[in-house]
Amino acid sequence: MSVETMLELKHVTMQFGGVVAVDDLSMHIKKDEIVALIGPNGAGKTTAFNCITGVYAPTNGQVFYQDKLIVSNHPQGRMKQLYVGSHKQFPSEVVENTPDQITKLGVARTFQNIRLFKTQTAFENVLIATHLHRKSNLFSATLRLNYKEEQQHRELAEQLLDAVGLLKEKDELAVSLPYGKQRRLEIARALATKPQLLLLDEPAAGMNPQETEALAKFIVGIRKRFGLTIFLIEHHMDLVMDISDRIYVIDFGKQIATGLPEQIQDNPAVIAAYLGVDEE
Amino acid sequence: MKTVKILIALVLAVCAVTVIYFAQSAKDSLPGLLETMDAQQLAAQDDKMLKARDRVTDALEEGDREKTLRNLTRYLDGFSDKLTFSDGVNRELMLFKNYPVLTAGSIFLLAIALALVVYALDKGKKFKKLALPLVLIAALYCGIYIVENITGVNSMLMTVLKKGAIYALIAVSMNLLNGFTGLFSLGQAGFMLIGAYAYAILSIPVENRAQVYQYYAGGLIQFSLPPLLSIVIAGLAAAFFAFLIGLPVLRLKSDYLAIATLGFAEIIRAVFQYEGLGPITNGSNLLRRFTVFSTALYPFAIAGVCIALITLLIHSTYGRAFKAIRDDEVAAEAMGINLFAHKQLAFVISSFFAGVGGALLAMYQTTVQAAAFTSAMTYEILLIVVIGGMGSISGSVIASFLFVAASEWWLRFLDNETMIGSFQVPLLRSGFRMVAFSAVIMAVVLFYRKGIMGDKEFSLARMIGWTRHRKEAHDER
Structure with a gap:
């Protein structure tokens, strides 16, 4: 059985008070695709990510993962009066999954401002993310009756560190690693949850062109190796144009363009959003 | 070889x-x-000698070794010419x-x-x-x-060791919550109180109950459980209360959690002194005459096992999840760790061991009174955790022995008025010990913020490595 649609957003709207951060965003991502979400600063990209991963409950709209409804909401309480989103049809049901439940379904993410476990080593950072696959309970874990499972988890963590090229820095504190390696460590940690869909929030932020090029190769590599579908937010156009299969562009929360990289490059609306338009 | x-x-x-x-x-x-x-069978003729001898054998039959030895020495010294x-x-x-x-x-x-x-x-x-x-x-x-x-069971050294072991267990249980899971809770005295009371109530022998509960017609409970079982139940009782309290309280963060748990401890202290509960808790009166330990090995054994269990837990996959929550809640949740379930788990486990520690403290004190479990007790424990190092089990253990030794023993002289010749040393008087102690603590917090161990653990390998390193450096010179 193959799942055709990995992720689908229907009319997702996120409104904070009077500010509409994401407005009527609909998109779909097919299996094995690399899809990018781009837009100027403050366009609502990370908010969209947070709606998908359950950090925020969207004001309106639904998210499906592998055709299963994982997030669904409609304006409630005070938002009923305040709602100004452009989509006025509301789903009837409310489905709220917490971030950990969504991760358990197979959606892993990284963070725009790196969020590693600071007091832990690189190896422990990855090992922590295997916790959700445990079959042991509190007692068997405390009394070390789960040593086989523990062994498997440790091996998996080492393999992942190897895959991102950090095996040598295994026992170093996560915070003492250079910036680029911290980014890769975060990806390794996300991979340890054994995801099918990986959400990358600005993976190339703060990298120079050489590092960005290496990262592009790395992302394509892990997609192949782990059979991933990748959804990324990025500012580096080189990277986005290089690796994405399709691109969504949003500005002020609204989707302004979608299509193949070549189409986006020449799209006047996108150019206007990024560079501004002359007043005539 | x-x-x-x-x-x-x-x-x-x-x-x-x-x-x-x-x-x-x-x-x-x-x-x-x-x-x-x-x-020469002289005792048969000498009444005094016979009595002295009987005192030895009586003490022996009672099983009181110290008394036996004391009487034996007296007997041997007194009648050495006749023996x-x-x-x-x-x-x-x-x-x-x-x-x-x-x-x-x-x-x-x-x-x-x-x-x-x-x-x-x-x-x-x-x-x-x-x-x-x-x-x-x-x-x-x-x-x-x-x-x-x-030195005898009741020497100062043994007192310090016994209390130190009990405080070590309680400090480690608090460190599990505050140092390893990052939940700033101040409810420890409340859970110790529950443990101490549960233990005392369950383990008073039936024949002593009439005397202990003299104002409540012998009390409601008319059975008694063996000490070890009572200790486990004491822990479970504390854990159960923690579970109930945790449901609303653990949704709070940092300072708010501290205030809520502190309030809980105060409420518990008041509830246990409530007259209406007298047939069970003996109201505001002492609980006494329950089974106590006779040797320091008992608290050491139980505290040792409990601390070993906590250490194993912290190094297991659950302990790693706790530390992840401490370091970054958002990232931990994104890695599939159920925040509330894990916080609740840490809270309940910590309270279980605080309850066990409370039961041991009751045995150590031989009496229990709710009024004694004030928030000052929680601060004492928190102090030990901070001095030892947040996130270090061995730090908590070392600090608790140091703390107990200093407060019960080494700084005692500050409480006595002392004369050097005819000159009375100023400041030394009852209560000055606590002033000096506070100064020490402020110095630690100001200049040595990470505590004795930081978040490292005591390690033999590292110590051996360190001494070797020193020796090599010395040899090179």
């Missing part, structure tokens, strides 16, 4: 077993010995006086022999890392036993 090690181990073992054999046979030798010493001391008798007397020490020493020798065998036969080096710590732990327990028999 292998054979040499095993041979040494064998010799050690044989020596140890022989000594244990003689020591154990000396245990019951006193009545016969008294007969032999009094070869005959042959070499055999002297040896037997020596054995009787020292058999606990000899037994403990021999058990320690056996432990070393065992470690040597493990060391010699171990090919995979799997147990080598375990051998030395195990020997050291055996040495520690034997040492406590020996010291206890030399």
Whole structure:
């Protein structure tokens, strides 16, 4: 059985008070695709990510993962009066999954401002993310009756560190690693949850062109190796144009363009959003 | 090398077993010995001598060793002219006086022999890392036993050791919550109170209940449980309360959580003194005459097992999840860790061990009164955790012994008015100890913020490495 649609957003709207951060965003991502979400600063990209991963409950709209409804909401309480989103049809049901439940379904993410476990080593950072696959309970874990499972988890963590090229820095504190390696460590940690869909929030932020090029190769590599579908937010156009299969562009929360990289490059609306338009 | 090690181990073992054999046979030798010493049957004629002798045998039958030895010395000193001391008798007397020490020493020798065998036969080096710590732990327990028999059960040193062990357990349980899971909770005294009361209520022997609950017609509960079972139930009672309290409270963060748990502890303290609950809690009166421990090995054994369990937990996959929550809640949740379930788990486990610690404290104090479990007690524990280092188990253990020793013993002299010649030392008076103590604490917090251990653990390997390093540096020079 193959799942055709990995992720689908229907009319997702996120409104904070009077500010509409994401407005009527609909998109779909097919299996094995690399899809990018781009837009100027403050366009609502990370908010969209947070709606998908359950950090925020969207004001309106639904998210499906592998055709299963994982997030669904409609304006409630005070938002009923305040709602100004452009989509006025509301789903009837409310489905709220917490971030950990969504991760358990197979959606892993990284963070725009790196969020590693600071007091832990690189190896422990990855090992922590295997916790959700445990079959042991509190007692068997405390009394070390789960040593086989523990062994498997440790091996998996080492393999992942190897895959991102950090095996040598295994026992170093996560915070003492250079910036680029911290980014890769975060990806390794996300991979340890054994995801099918990986959400990358600005993976190339703060990298120079050489590092960005290496990262592009790395992302394509892990997609192949782990059979991933990748959804990324990025500012580096080189990277986005290089690796994405399709691109969504949003500005002020609204989707302004979608299509193949070549189409986006020449799209006047996108150019206007990024560079501004002359007043005539 | 292998054979040499095993041979040494064998010799050690044989020596140890022989000594244990003689020591154990000396245990019951006193009545016969008294007969032999009094070869001329003088006691039958001398009333005083007979009474002195009877005091020895009575104390022996009571099982009070200290009293026996005291009376025996008095008897031997008082009537030495009338008693005959042959070499055999002297040896037997020596054995009787020292058999606990000899037994403990021999058990320690056996432990070393065992470690040597493990060391010699171990090919995979799997147990080598375990051998030395195990020997050291055996040495520690034997040492406590020996010291206890030399200084007596109620000496200051033993008091400090007993209370230190109990505080160590409570401090580690608090560290699990505050240092490892990052939940700033101040409810520890409340959970200790629940544990202490649950233990005391369950373990008062039925025949003592009428006396203890004299204002409540003997109380409601008319059964009594064995101490060990009572301790476990005490822990479970504290854990149950933690579970209930945790449901609303753990949704709060940082300061708010601290305030809520502190409030809970105060409420519990008031509830346990409520007259209406008198038939169970004895109202605001003391609970007393419950089963207590007679040797320092008891709190050491229980605290040791509990701390070992907490250490194992912290190094398991659950402990890693706790530390992840401490470091970054958002990231931990994104990695599939259910925040609330894990916080609740840490809270309940911490409270369980605080309850066990409370039960041990009740045994140590021999009486329990709710009024004593004030928030100041929680601050004492928090202080130990901070001085030892947030996130270090060995730090908490070391700090609790230091803290108890300083507050009960080393700084005592500050409380006594002291004269040097005719000059009265200023400031020294009752209560000054706490002033000095506060100054020490402020100094620690200001200049040594990470505490004794930081978030590192005491490690033999590192210590050996460190001394070697020092030695090499010294040799080079």
